[in-house]
Amino acid sequence: MSAHNDSAHTEPESVDLSDPKLSRFEVYKEGLRRDDIEIIHYEPRFAKPGTKAEKRMERIVGGMFLFSGLFATAFVAAFIWWPWEYEGAATWRDPQTWYTPVLGATLGLSLLLFAAGVLTWAKKLLPIEELVQDRHDGGSSTEDRRIAEATVDGLVEDMGLRRRPFLVKAALLGAAPLGLAAVAPLGALLKDPGDMLTVTGWNAEKYNNGEPIRMMMRDGALVRPDMVSVGGQITVYPAIDHGATNQFPTAPVLLIHLRESDAAILRENLYPMYDEVDALWGNFVAYSKICTHVGCPTSLYEQQTQRLLCPCHQSQFNVVDNAAPIFGPATRHLPMLPMTVDDEGFFVATSDFLVPPGPAFWNRPSLPEEDEK
Amino acid sequence: MKRRKGTSDSLLTKAGGELDDRFKLAGPTRVLMNKVFPDHWSFLLGEIALFSFILLLLTGTFLALFFEPSMVEVTYNGAYVPLQGVEMSQAYASSLDISFEVRGGLIMRQMHHWATLLFMASILVHMLRIFFTGAFRAPRETNWMIGILLFWVGFFEGFFGYSLPDDGLSGTGLRIMEGMTQSVPFIGPWASAALFRGQFPGTDVISMIYIIHVFIFPLILLALITVHVGLVFAQKHTQWPGPGRTEHNVVGYRMFPNYVMKQVGFMLFIWGVVAAMGGLFQINPIWLFGPYEVSVVSSASQPDFYVMYLDGLIRLFPAWELRIPPYFTLPAVFWPAIAGMGLSVVLPLIYPALERRFTKDRGHHNLLQRPRDNPARTGLGVMVVVFWTIGTISGGNDVFAETFDISLNAMTWAGRIGIVVLPIIAYYLTYRICLGLQQHDREVLAHGLETGILMRDPDGRFYEVHQPLAEPDEHGHTELEYNGWVVPKKMNRVGALEPTEKGFFKPIEEPSQNGGAERRDEIESGRKH
Numbered sequence: 001m002s003a004h005n006d007s008a009h010t011e012p013e014s015v016d017l018s019d020p021k022l023s024r025f026e027v028y029k030e031g032l033r034r035d036d037i038e039i040i041h042y043e044p045r046f047a048k049p050g051t052k053a054e055k056r057m058e059r060i061v062g063g064m065f066l067f068s069g070l071f072a073t074a075f076v077a078a079f080i081w082w083p084w085e086y087e088g089a090a091t092w093r094d095p096q097t098w099y100t101p102v103l104g105a106t107l108g109l110s111l112l113l114f115a116a117g118v119l120t121w122a123k124k125l126l127p128i129e130e131l132v133q134d135r136h137d138g139g140s141s142t143e144d145r146r147i148a149e150a151t152v153d154g155l156v157e158d159m160g161l162r163r164r165p166f167l168v169k170a171a172l173l174g175a176a177p178l179g180l181a182a183v184a185p186l187g188a189l190l191k192d193p194g195d196m197l198t199v200t201g202w203n204a205e206k207y208n209n210g211e212p213i214r215m216m217m218r219d220g221a222l223v224r225p226d227m228v229s230v231g232g233q234i235t236v237y238p239a240i241d242h243g244a245t246n247q248f249p250t251a252p253v254l255l256i257h258l259r260e261s262d263a264a265i266l267r268e269n270l271y272p273m274y275d276e277v278d279a280l281w282g283n284f285v286a287y288s289k290i291c292t293h294v295g296c297p298t299s300l301y302e303q304q305t306q307r308l309l310c311p312c313h314q315s316q317f318n319v320v321d322n323a324a325p326i327f328g329p330a331t332r333h334l335p336m337l338p339m340t341v342d343d344e345g346f347f348v349a350t351s352d353f354l355v356p357p358g359p360a361f362w363n364r365p366s367l368p369e370e371d372e373k
Numbered sequence: 374m375k376r377r378k379g380t381s382d383s384l385l386t387k388a389g390g391e392l393d394d395r396f397k398l399a400g401p402t403r404v405l406m407n408k409v410f411p412d413h414w415s416f417l418l419g420e421i422a423l424f425s426f427i428l429l430l431l432t433g434t435f436l437a438l439f440f441e442p443s444m445v446e447v448t449y450n451g452a453y454v455p456l457q458g459v460e461m462s463q464a465y466a467s468s469l470d471i472s473f474e475v476r477g478g479l480i481m482r483q484m485h486h487w488a489t490l491l492f493m494a495s496i497l498v499h500m501l502r503i504f505f506t507g508a509f510r511a512p513r514e515t516n517w518m519i520g521i522l523l524f525w526v527g528f529f530e531g532f533f534g535y536s537l538p539d540d541g542l543s544g545t546g547l548r549i550m551e552g553m554t555q556s557v558p559f560i561g562p563w564a565s566a567a568l569f570r571g572q573f574p575g576t577d578v579i580s581m582i583y584i585i586h587v588f589i590f591p592l593i594l595l596a597l598i599t600v601h602v603g604l605v606f607a608q609k610h611t612q613w614p615g616p617g618r619t620e621h622n623v624v625g626y627r628m629f630p631n632y633v634m635k636q637v638g639f640m641l642f643i644w645g646v647v648a649a650m651g652g653l654f655q656i657n658p659i660w661l662f663g664p665y666e667v668s669v670v671s672s673a674s675q676p677d678f679y680v681m682y683l684d685g686l687i688r689l690f691p692a693w694e695l696r697i698p699p700y701f702t703l704p705a706v707f708w709p710a711i712a713g714m715g716l717s718v719v720l721p722l723i724y725p726a727l728e729r730r731f732t733k734d735r736g737h738h739n740l741l742q743r744p745r746d747n748p749a750r751t752g753l754g755v756m757v758v759v760f761w762t763i764g765t766i767s768g769g770n771d772v773f774a775e776t777f778d779i780s781l782n783a784m785t786w787a788g789r790i791g792i793v794v795l796p797i798i799a800y801y802l803t804y805r806i807c808l809g810l811q812q813h814d815r816e817v818l819a820h821g822l823e824t825g826i827l828m829r830d831p832d833g834r835f836y837e838v839h840q841p842l843a844e845p846d847e848h849g850h851t852e853l854e855y856n857g858w859v860v861p862k863k864m865n866r867v868g869a870l871e872p873t874e875k876g877f878f879k880p881i882e883e884p885s886q887n888g889g890a891e892r893r894d895e896i897e898s899g900r901k902h
Binding site for chain 1: 403404407408409452453454473474476477479480483512545548549551552553555556557558559560561562563565566567570571572573574608609617620621622623624625626627630631634635637638639640641642644645646648649650651652653665666667668669670671672673674684687688689690691692693694696697698699700701702703704705706737739770771781782785
């Protein structure tokens with residue numbers, strides 16, 4: 001094939017395909033013509049075939065393919081034979097440390113080399129070409145549209161959609177419940193939320209036959225006042241079955257042993273509803289650990305500033321002011337768990353939280369006694 | 374050699390004949406092979422998403438062979454010593470097994486995650502290209518909308534994907550989603566109870582999102598991608614303006630062999646990059662996070678980057694809760710999370726219709742616009758980019774605060790003020806920059822190029838010599854029309870300097886064999902006029 005710069009901008013004519021003297025290129029060009037394509041520019045990448053430069057390029061591309069195969073083989077070999085089993089703490093000297101990096105490097109290199117080979121072939125060996133094709137943008141011809149209209153009209157007529165309004169209405173009335181029936185089984189997913197957002201694992205009636213629920217650590221150990229040093233805090237759970245697991249996602253409580261001066265400030269600030277039930281015990285206070293924003297644990301306790309911080313969205317709560325929010329997106333205080341120490345010296349909750357802990361929700365009642373101060 | 378070649382040729386003809394007898398393929402094959410595609414690097418951004426998606430299907434299938442979507446509690450007894458004896462869900466235990474005890478499992482997991490990030494990132498960048506060049510205009514609004522849906526299905530597909538291992542981080546993500554779901558007016562608590570089959574986290578959510586992640590959403594993605602690519606094919610790709618290019622033609626090269634070879638090469642390239650990243654760069658080391666427990670969280674809990682802007686909005690939004698006593702509450706998180714996400718879905722979906730309405734431009738557009746030629750649209754786009762970027766940075770504001778020793782509260786306030794003020798400033802600046810660039814184009818077309826040659830008049834005035842782009846009139850002005858493509862701004866763009874031959878280590882001195890290459894380049898890109 002030779003350069004065909006001259007063919008641009010002239011309307012090519014149809015050729016007689018039965019003519020045996022046609023060259024392959026002429027037959028091919030007839031195909032382009034039928035697809036409304038014209039060649040603007042076409043020339044081989046190398047003016048003279050078989051030059052040194054062309055051979056060199058072929059060797060480069062071929063080399064890329066061969067090296068790609070080599071790395072792919074290395075990948076398979078490493079996959080099979082490289083020691084891979086994890087045997088605890090390994091250092092960089094141990095070969096199994098390198099298993100994943102070796103797989104990545106060999107597979108990556110193999111793919112990249114094959115990609116480079118294909119791309120170099122396309123960019124350095126394929127002929128240089130530029131073609132222009134008619135876009136035929138826009139809708140169909142008016143003729144086609146008319147025919148389609150007549151066909152659709154025929155369909156409407158055949159079915160009598162206009163003449164039989166009763167059938168149309170009946171079909172719609174029948175189809176609507178049928179559609180409903182199709183999605184109705186999804187209703188099996190629905191579950192009444194019930195009291196799941198308001199009642200927690202500290203509810204004695206529900207989880208402990210009305211006996212006050214003690215506090216425990218994660219390992220089940222019951223909590224005594226001497227286990228928390230002044231200024232310290234621990235996370236405690238209701239001492240019931242699975243009380244420390246995800247089955248009671250709103251139950252975790254932060255038990256803080258305040259310094260005398262801080263406890264005095266808190267007592268002064270105490271909301272009436274907590275004052276009434278005597279929610280503190282000595283200098284101890286227990287706050288729900290579940291952030292009232294969207295429910296992450298507010299687990300960072302800054303002793304110096306008396307703030308609790310939620311690491312998810314940085315809501316901050318003032319420990320000496322009922323854990324009221326003082327910064328960030330949270331709008332409500334962390335509910336306090338009313339508690340005392342029982343006869344045997346263990347912490348017990350005297351009741352469930354007075355207000356629902358955790359993130360607010362649409363039908364969360366706004367209790368008047370929550371209005372701070 | 375020669376004989377064998379002849380035989381294979383005739384074999385090919387014979388096979389082709391047999392196929393055509395049965396499937397009548399000759400015509401469609403020709404049309405397909407000859408189809409002309411326009412060429413520009415920016416047309417390949419969407420392909421990155423396509424090729425990552427194929428890789429996601431492959432690596433995901435491997436992972437599904439070993440993953441157990443169950444929240445049944447087991448005691449871990451596997452190879453990873455620090456977690457031995459810890460109670461955890463079956464899902465987390467099998468994710469650890471994939472990382473430690475399945476041959477090649479770790480690289481597959483990491484490739485799957487890296488390919489996801491690449492998938493989402495390339496969708497975003499591709500979307501910016503479509504937006505800023507006006508490629509979404511008629512007749513392609515439908516495909517734009519499909520693209521937006523692809524992003525959002527991909528968004529949740531990715532979120533559900535990193536929720537599956539049931540490690541500490543993924544549980545934290547689900548917990549935040551629970552808080553967001555509960556805030557929806559009327560249906561919130563019920564929707565949350567349906568998602569978790571009762572109280573969060575329950576024991577069913579992993580198997581539910583598993584079937585969504587491995588079946589329902591991939592199916593939707595596959596269907597949408599098929600229609601998306603099919604429409605690009607059927608409607609023919611847009612092209613940049615340039616010599617010989619009109620609204621009614623496509624200038625480029627043929628599907629076979631040129632386009633397909635470049636695509637195959639590009640696909641292998643993307644896969645190679647992901648394979649290397651999966652092997653060499655750690656991502657989401659789930660064994661460090663431990664099983665999810667409601668009372669445990671670590672600082673620097675960040676979602677994947679495409680979710681971060683939403684997390685940032687949640688962090689920035691003030692504590693404004695609407696209370697409707699005595700029964701109802703509209704939590705603060707509703708506005709950034711639910712309303713914000715809703716707007717991020719709806720606004721892009723209806724943008725083409727909005728633009729049509731305001732510009733009253735109802736014509737078909739197959740030629741792309743340079744961003745500078747539509748300052749209002751470009752300004753809006755940059756506005757959204759700035760808004761998104763501030764949201765994303767705020768999604769990691771605790772990490773920024775810690776790394777750069779900035780007060781966390783100052784970061785939050787900077788984000789709150791910045792997200793309101795900076796997009797407006799960005800719009801204004803972009804608008805002015807676009808106008809300036811437009812003006813400079815017109816200036817060069819009227820007065821010519823700056824040559825950098827200073828001349829001094831006999832009376833002592835300095836002036837710069839300009840090279841007109843056409844024969845000037847008596848005032849030295851040229852009447853050239855702006856045609857929507859690149860105006861040359863430098864002398865060597867108009868042939869004042871010979872382009873140097875490129876070599877890898879040193880310039881190759883001898884003239885090349887292909888004198889035609891430069892001429893082709895001129896016609897193709899319009900850059901050199």
